[in-house]
Amino acid sequence: MSKQQINLDLSNATDVVCESCGNYTFQEVVLMKKVSALVSPTGKEAIVPIPTFSCNACGFINKQFLPVKIAEQSEAPVKSQLKLEL
Numbered sequence: 001m002s003k004q005q006i007n008l009d010l011s012n013a014t015d016v017v018c019e020s021c022g023n024y025t026f027q028e029v030v031l032m033k034k035v036s037a038l039v040s041p042t043g044k045e046a047i048v049p050i051p052t053f054s055c056n057a058c059g060f061i062n063k064q065f066l067p068v069k070i071a072e073q074s075e076a077p078v079k080s081q082l083k084l085e086l
Contacts, residue, residue, distance in 0.1 A: 020060035026053040029061070 031050040040046050052065045
């Protein structure tokens with residue numbers, strides 16, 4: 001199998017910025033969801049990691065990065081407490 005190379009011009013793409021502070025950089029973080037044994041496919045309680053992104057500057061998680069259910073339920077801003085210092 002040969003890999004098809006895609007030519008993509010990002011000069012016309014829209015930048016994603018933090019909805020809280022306007023920063024342009026993000027870091028990967030993980031949301032954790034607890035699944036009840038009643039609905040788990042294994043019949044046991046489980047913890048499910050959901051990868052997403054938070055702002056490097058302020059820790060805010062844009063609504064577009066949240067799973068739909070969390071975004072709908074969340075009235076308060078969602079912030080990550082992780083601070084990455086270089």
